[in-house]
Amino acid sequence: MSDHPEVRGCFLPLHLHYNVHENTWVEVNDDGTVTIGMTDIAQNLAGPLLHAKPKKVGAVRKKGKPLATVESSKWVGPVKSPMTGEIVAVNEALLSDATIINRSPYKAGWIVKMKPENADTELAELHTGQAAVDAYKTRIEAEDIKACEHVEGFEA
Amino acid sequence: MMDDPEGKKILVIQTHGIETPRRTYSPLFYAMAAAAMEMDVTVWFTMDGTSQLKKGVAETIQLDTTSDVTLKTMLEQTQDAEVKLRVCQQSLALFDMTLEDVIDGVEILGATSIIDLALDADHTMYF
Numbered sequence: 001m002s003d004h005p006e007v008r009g010c011f012l013p014l015h016l017h018y019n020v021h022e023n024t025w026v027e028v029n030d031d032g033t034v035t036i037g038m039t040d041i042a043q044n045l046a047g048p049l050l051h052a053k054p055k056k057v058g059a060v061r062k063k064g065k066p067l068a069t070v071e072s073s074k075w076v077g078p079v080k081s082p083m084t085g086e087i088v089a090v091n092e093a094l095l096s097d098a099t100i101i102n103r104s105p106y107k108a109g110w111i112v113k114m115k116p117e118n119a120d121t122e123l124a125e126l127h128t129g130q131a132a133v134d135a136y137k138t139r140i141e142a143e144d145i146k147a148c149e150h151v152e153g154f155e156a
Numbered sequence: 157m158m159d160d161p162e163g164k165k166i167l168v169i170q171t172h173g174i175e176t177p178r179r180t181y182s183p184l185f186y187a188m189a190a191a192a193m194e195m196d197v198t199v200w201f202t203m204d205g206t207s208q209l210k211k212g213v214a215e216t217i218q219l220d221t222t223s224d225v226t227l228k229t230m231l232e233q234t235q236d237a238e239v240k241l242r243v244c245q246q247s248l249a250l251f252d253m254t255l256e257d258v259i260d261g262v263e264i265l266g267a268t269s270i271i272d273l274a275l276d277a278d279h280t281m282y283f
Binding site (some may be wrong): 013049055059065066069071075076077078 | 160185187190192193194223225233237267
């Protein structure tokens with residue numbers, strides 16, 4: 001099986017942990033921090049992003065509270081944190097070019113890095129691997145979410 | 157850089173309705189933006205703005221025909237973002253509307269309430 005399975009053309013790398021409802025992902029780093037971003041599905045639903053404004057380094061966010069605001073020509077909303085913790089880094093590149101998220105939602109388009117407070121508990125509440133793919137299949141079919149379209153140079 | 161706006165109160169007053177569709181989307185978009193920034197947001201519909209809230213109307217307003225987004229979509233997204241929608245009782249009467257004519261989730265308040273909301277808000281935006 002590919003490490004980057006697709007559901008309706010939307011990539012879902014197996015090693016990430018997903019909040020399927022909020023369309024966010026979490027990657028666990030070696031130093032105990034986590035990196036957080038928007039999924040391919042989220043960037044596709046929003047369309048080409050005009051602005052992305054992460055919260056400041058040092059901000060403590062509870063799970064479910066916004067980590068950033070993002071806006072496109074047709075949508076504006078929060079990126080809700082999948083975990084509780086302190087923001088230790090923000091992706092400054094997004095401030096000048098939010099479309100990085102459209103081109104590379106899982107790599108260059110990361111939004112914040114966080115030092116989580118309850119990593120084990122909260123990671124267990126997310127979906128990962130094939131369970132995440134299956135959960136997304138169910139949601140995408142139930143809500144008839146449109147197939148992902150990718151800009152030139154897209155990387156999964 | 158400006159202070160974190162979290163918790164501040166924004167009051168959006170919408171006086172335009174379905175007779176001017178191009179003036180309907182933006183105030184709701186700004187309300188959603190403020191909500192995404194964790195502000196406490198209220199949209200107050202008065203004068204012609206009241207017409208947006210009549211059941212069966214908002215789904216007929218579609219600014220971009222290449223998109224499936226209608227004014228109803230915008231109102232629903234606003235409510236999903238926990239923006240409070242309020243309508244002026246006196247304006248409802250002008251449009252021969254009652255509580256039963258108004259879409260779900262909208263609270264009807266009187267004129268003194270808008271004054272209270274304006275005094276309580278950190279900023280008011282008029283449209």
